[in-house]
Amino acid sequence: MSSTTALMSTIVRTWHEKLVSDMTLTPLRRWLLPDIRSIDAPAGIAPLVARILAARGCEAAEMADFLAARIAEGGPPMTDLDRAVSRLRRALAARERIVIYGDYDVDGITGSAILVRAFRQIGIGVGAYIPDRYEEGYGLNAQAIRKLAADGTRVIVSVDCGVTAVREAELARELGIDLIVTDHHHPPAELPKAFAVVNPRRPGDPSLEKDLAGAGVALMLARSLLGELGYALREDELMQLVALATVADVVPLVAANRGLVRRGLASLNRAPLVGVRALAERSGLKLGRINAMDIGFVLGPRLNAAGRIADAEEALRLLLTEDADEAKTLADSLEAKNTERQELTRQVVKAARERAGERPDAWATVVADESWPAGIVGLAASRLVEDYGRPAVVIALSGDEGKGSCRSIAQVHIAEALDECDDLLIKHGGHAMAAGFSVARDRLPAFAERLDEVVRRRLGGARPVPTLRVDAEIEPEALTARLALELADLEPCGAGNARPHLLVRNVRVYGIRQVGADSDHLRCKITVGRFTFDAMAFRRGDHVEAMTDAGFVDAVVTVGTGLRGFVELELRDFGPVGTADRMRGEAVPA
Structure with missing residues (x-):
C-alpha cells in the first residue's frame, strides 16, 4: 500500500471512528465545507446565490448567463444530422414507411413522442415501436427488425439506443432498411454501419452540446426536419417532452439542458399536454408549480x-x-404500475443488500438473482451505491x-469500465454514471472479478470517501420564505446543478417520527427563531431515537416548497452539534 493510500485510509477511519465513538448521532458522509464566505455579488443576483455559484466554480462574469438559462442558437450541427433529415424527406416524398424505434425508459418514450408529433405536424403518420424489456431486451434486436421489414418498413429511426447495434445495423441493411441512429450513449470503438449515426458523443462530432438526453438529440432532428416555422408551431409541446426526458434521464442540467x-x-x-395533465393530476401535483424535482421523483417514475x-x-x-378520457385511463394504469414497482423495489433492495453484505471489502458490488425483475435492478443498484459509496x-x-x-460514483466511468470487460459480456453500453449489459451466466464469476480489478485500478487503489459537498454555510435565522425565493433562481436543479446544500449549525429538532411504508424515512420539525419548518430525511428512519435524544443538530439541508407552497427542508445529512467543526478540522485529500 502506498503512503498516500495509507494516509487516506487512516483519515477516513479516524474521523469516522471519532464520530461513532463520541457521538450517538452519526453523519453518513464527510462534509466538504466551502472556503468562500463572502463575495461581491453581481448586480441583480442575491449574495447567497452568488456565493453558491462561486463555490461551484462559476466566475462572476458568467453568473448572469447561467441564471438566465438561455438556449444557445447556432453552432455546427451534429455529424450525420443533415444526412438523416435528407433521407427522411426523401422517404416522405416517396411515402415510404417510417418507424420510430425507441427505448423503453422515459428518455426513449418521450424522444419517440417528439418525433411522432413532428411527423404529425408534417401531416404524416409514422409507426412507433418500443421493445418489450423482458421479451426483447434493450435496444435494437434482430427479431423486431425482421418483423418491421416484413411490414414494409424502409426507414427506422432509433431513439435513445442504437449506437452499439453493429450487427443489427448490418441486418437492417441486408433487409433493405435504412437505419438512422439517434442516441446519446457512450459510443463503442466500432460504430454501427447505419445510414446515419447522430450522436453528439461520437468521435469527431463538431456540435457543442455533448450532454443532451436521447430526447434532446431527437429534438434536434425534429427541429431540422420541420424547419423553423414548422418547429415554432410545435415547440411548446416538444419542449415539455424534452424536459421530462432531460430530468428523468439524469443528464447534467447545465448549458443547453438547463434552458431546455x-x-x-x-x-x-x-x-x-393532455397526457401530462392527466398524469400530474393523478399523482397529486399542482399544475402551475411543477418543477424539476417533481419530474424526477413523481412524473418520471410513473412513466418509467x-x-x-x-x-x-x-x-x-x-x-x-x-383524448382526455383515454389519458385518465392510462394515467390510472401507470399509477397502479408505479405502486407495484415500489413494492418490487423494496423486495429487491432488501435482498440485494443482504447479498452485498457478503463481500463488504469489494471494490464494486456485484449481486445476481433469478427472482429479481430486470426492470427493477437499476433502482436497487442506485441504493447499493448510496449504501457503500462504490459502483454497484x-x-x-x-x-x-x-x-x-x-x-x-463520480470517480469511475462505468461505461468505460465495462469496455474493459467486453470479452466477458454479450453486449453493453451506457454513460459515465449508469450502464447496462447482458452476460452469460457462466461468465458471471469472471466478470465480477474483472470489474473489481478495473474499479480498483481506476481508483488508484484508494477507497473513496463518501462525501457531501456543502455550497454555503448560513445562519439559521436566514432560513426564511425569502431565502426559498432567492434559491429558486438556480432552478431547474438536478444532476450537475443540485439544489444547494446549506450548512446550518445548532438548530432545534423535535416532533421526530418515522414515515414511509417501511418506516425507513424520518420526518421532523426544525425551529429557527420564530420560524418552524417541516423537514424530511430520506432513508434515515433508524435515527429517530438518536435525534430525539440530541434535541439540537448541525445539518446540511436543501430548501424547497411543499405542495401547499410552504417552505420545506430536506435533511441531506446531520450530526450532533459540533459536527461541522470536526469536519472542517480534518482534511480529506482530493
Missing part, C-alpha cells in the same frame, strides 16, 4: 413504471393522446443469461 428544462417546465405549467413492470406502450400512448451492479438472471444494471 426551464422552457419545457414553463410550457408544461402553462398548457400541459410501464417499462419496468410490463410494456412501455402505455406511457407512449399517454404522451401522444389528445445488480443482475437479473433468466436461464443461461443475466441482464445487469450498473450505477457508479
